[in-house]
Amino acid sequence: MSLQDRLTELRDQGLADIKSADVLKKVNQVKVDLLGKKGPITEVLRGMRDLTPEERPKVGAYANEVRDKLQTAIDHRREELEQAAVNKQLAAEKIDVTLPGRDVPQGQPHVITQIITELEDLFIGMGYQIVDGDEVEEDYYNFERLNLPKDHPARDMQDTFYITKDVLLRTQTSADQPRSLENHDFSKGPLKVLSPGRVYRRDTDDATHSHQFHQIEGLVVDKHITMADLKGTLTLVANTLFGDQFEVRLRPSYFPFTEPSVEADVTCFNCNGKGCAVCKQTGWIEVLGAGMVHPRVLEMSGIDPEVYGGFAFGLGPDRFAMLKYGVDDIRNFYLNDVRFLSQFYKKG
Amino acid sequence: MKISYAWLRDYLKLSLPADELAEKIERTAVEVDGVIRPSEGLKKVVVGHVLECVPHPDSDHLHICQVDVGEADPIQIVCGAPNVAAGQNVIVALPNSWIGNHTKIKRSKMRGEVSNGMLCALDELGFDEKLVPKEVADGIFILPADAKPGEPVFSYLGMDDEIIDMSVTPNRGDMLSMNGTAHELAAIYDQTPTMPTVDLTESSDDLADDDLDVTVQADEHDVPMYKMRLIKNVTIKPSPLWLQIRIWNAGMRPINNVVDATNYILMQYGQPLHAFDYDKLDGGKVNVRLAKAGEKLTTLDGEERDLLPTDLVICSNDQPICLAGTMGGLDTEVTDQTTDIALEGAIFDAVKIRKTAHNHGLHSEASMRYERGIDHSATQTALDAAAAMIADLGAGTVANGTVIGRDEDVQPVVVDITLTRINHVLGTELTADAVADIFRRLDFPTTVNDDTFTVTIPARRWDIHIPADLIEEVARLYGYDNLPATLPTGQPTIGKLNETQQAIRDSRKLMESAGLTQAISYSLTTETKAKAFAMHASEVTKLDFPMSSERSALRLNLISGLLDDLAYNIARKEQDVALYEEGRVFFSQPEQVRPKEVEHLAGAITGSLVPAEWGVAAKPMDFYQIKGIVAGYLKSLALADAVTYVASADHADMHPGRTADIYVGDQLVGFVGQVHPTTAKAYKVRETYVFELDLTTLIALPKERQQYQPISKFPSITRDVAMLIDDEITNAQVVDLITSKGGAHLQTVKLFDVYNGKHVPEGKKSLAYTLTYQDQNATLVDDDVTKAFEKVLSALTEEFGAEIR
Ligand SMILES: [Zn+2]
16 A cells, blocks of 8 residues: 555544544544554554655655644644534523522612712702701800891791700701801801701601701802892703602792792693692692891891891702692601611612 | 682672683792682582472481472472471582582482482582581581572572682781781782771760770780770671671681671681670770789680790789680670670780790681781771771770770881892883882882982881882883893803812712612611711710601711611612711710711622623622722722721621721721621612711811822732731731831732632631832842842741741
8 A cells, every 4th residue: 555545544544533432532532543652644654755756755745734634624623523512511501590699788878878979969059058047046146146036936837956045956057157157257158058957846756857857958148149140040840859850939938037038930841731639739739948048147146137148948848749749748757667667779 | 818709809800710820929929829719519409499398208307398499490409407498498419519628429319219410518618617607517507588599599699709728928928917918919010999988876975995994014016006995785696608708718717797797807807706606704904014923824725824924915804714815714705795896906026925825836817827827907997997896896885095005106117228239139121100109009208319229118018118128119020031041140150079079079970880779868867877887986966856866866877877778778678778878977986065067988788789780690799899899989089197007896787707997097087897687688789898988077188299209110020929818817917917028129928819618727827919020220030039039938937827828
């Protein structure tokens, strides 16, 4: 048998062996057997010594060709088998992706915090400072400096927890406003503050009353602040909390620390103003009190009301949350039932 | 204040629906609680004429009546009222009619006799029992003789009226009267109101001064005005129906002609009046003064009251007979036997009346008006009008003249305001004419000089005395809807959270991402709970006059509130609860009433943070998990000083073996641990882990100045050590020793195993650590590391007797 024929035979036999190798190990064995240093091809090449110089290059070239062919076939087969193995493994690893994912513990902010945060951010964007006053306040700041002297009939509107005759739990976060007013340096620009926080009233807890609740009060004082500015600001508040399509209407009211005083109503979000049970068929919901700062309040803080003026407003996040989410009992906010708290999922 | 629409029409030409009128009042003046329609929901209730009334044969109190209800044949109705009689006009609820309280009346049989409906009393038509005149309370109501059988009864009882229920703010006391409301609506609708006139005839024979002697000892501030009139030979009897209707539609009970007349004038003018039985006054001597300690007075409601030195009292011959402006005395009350009336018209100080009403718990229509102010210019008119009305209704005569105890020269207030100022404050561009027109509608006499309006405020609007008050008048009558909506202009300001506010917000987010949900608990709690878990000793700030002991003291800690929250959830079958709270606690300060308010952050976890899931068991909360949460949080604060945890058995409410105080450097900042099982039981919670941190202190502590550390290019080498060591020796001690003996290249010491189970001798435990060595500047030589490591091992052996394994 000529060397060429021998090579051809080895090639055909090799290709057949490669094809029939059904596991990687066998492919590797074929490779070692055929192409290894002691393999038949090497042996053939050794036998070339006996060939004529003319034949040598031909057989050499043919031997290389056979070797390459076999190598390619081995690589190919190897890939095939590897792929098959991967496919087999993947098939074995198939899972039910509809099974629930593993819980990662995640808490959430209280719904009232959500509302306060939302409003804080709105007002920070408009250049307001956030002010946290004390919850235990002097009667003088909570009432008298807000134009509510002792024995003022409007004090009936706010039943108060007293610690002593002169010290009380604040009934309004605006208790801190006289301090803001007297500490502000108006040469550095207007005073714009927002005071969110806890307040207390001497009320028996029931579905609509809580002895502890929250307030957010705002105050702006500058040389030229108008009631139209107040209306525009309150409209922004309503749009932020309820949505852009909501209107604000003002109507007369009374607070000793503002004059004129107004109550602000917002289009009922439940019926869009058509009238429903939530708004008692009026199409409007009362959401906050506001007004132009009373000249007496400015005077008592050493500010000339002839030169400076401003507006103030106050709203209750508890009431907002009740309206916005249809919460029917204010006590829910302070019982901290996780089934309640977890309903208001939102980033802080 | 309940305003009868029918009564309003005496003053103004108004034809719009009551709802629209109410809406207008609400948008322009004061809040309206609603429109009351007394006949709403009532149907087929008609006038009936009793033709025949015979006793029911099978009953000792029922009557069988044949009643003409305007139809061809009379109908038979069985009636149990004691006052039913033939010839009366009565209220008939026909078969299938609707009466008060959503009650339907059907044809029925009563003891064998057919009853085609029912004869009604006022309360059966839905009248509040408190408004029904006493003399008709026990029987059916008898309609006037001219009532037409078959017609609906409503117009005969004023039930066809519409009543606007206004919620008058304290500043608008002027609207607590028909006159004041009429003036207000006249301004709103630009009408000239027809105000009531007084038609008083005084007797030429009697001079009031001859019979009454009035002196006011109280000062002019407390009693600026005190007047009396005398009405003689009055017959006390029920008022005519028209007056009763006005009284009950105003929400008051008709009493008799004299009391009703004073109440009618009160409603009309807003001026409280008081009628005394003249014969009960000692010789007509009346004096007004402050009460003296120890004096007593039995008021109309039959209660004997201890008078206070702040109470203004009316006296007869110096004996108190009436609490001024609040409630009359029983002894001088007008009764059916009264013939002569001494009628008081006075002004009392608002604060004095407020105190008296408050101290004696006597809030009346009169006291409410005195507290909110009275039209000083109308007192005499109201007194005259009431005297005339009493004389008219009781067929008496008014003695000549008013007896003046004190009079007052009432001067109108004049306020100047400029057009510029109005537009400056409102943000409007109103013209001078537009503003002048508003003052004209208000009927405020005004003169204009260039930009300035000089406005004379009538005494009936005592709430107005400064320019801001006038701006409000302009704004509300111009209409708030017409104001533009703008935002403040002027110098821009920077808005941002301060460091504390930002830290609080960040803290909340970190707690939430660790799996805790924010709670907001009550700051007021019991004294015991307020003190529990307190980080350091402090007096509790207590309410002076709490409503209950449950809410009587300000908390010194947040944990007790969170435990209450946990208990609430556990009672509702929620086993896994993780809550945190951020809020104030209140530590007492020496020599001060006001406590120091400190921001705290606390957490409480019971059950598992991640409950059992398919294929994974629940991992119950333990000390190390909550400590991990706290440690992770503290790490985020980048504190300059090291955080250490020191075992503490000093917290009475905490597990003595599972609680650590937390220090930053030498500063105590909080604690973490397990709630004492006894305490947990008392709070009705299961095994619970908690922490409380002083946020105010943490925020103030120095922060690490953060700077980039180059990452070493050279490889690190690790060595593991496992040892048997006495139980008493803590991980912290071991780590400290390893760190101090570790040499320059020791980077980290990490605990990787704690074991005290099988094969560990009693009183010992097995600890295992990985020590990581690295050099910033060179590759470490193995031998050097081995040397350093062996130093650590021998230190552990020598100092702690550790048995290296
Ligand atoms: Zn609605």
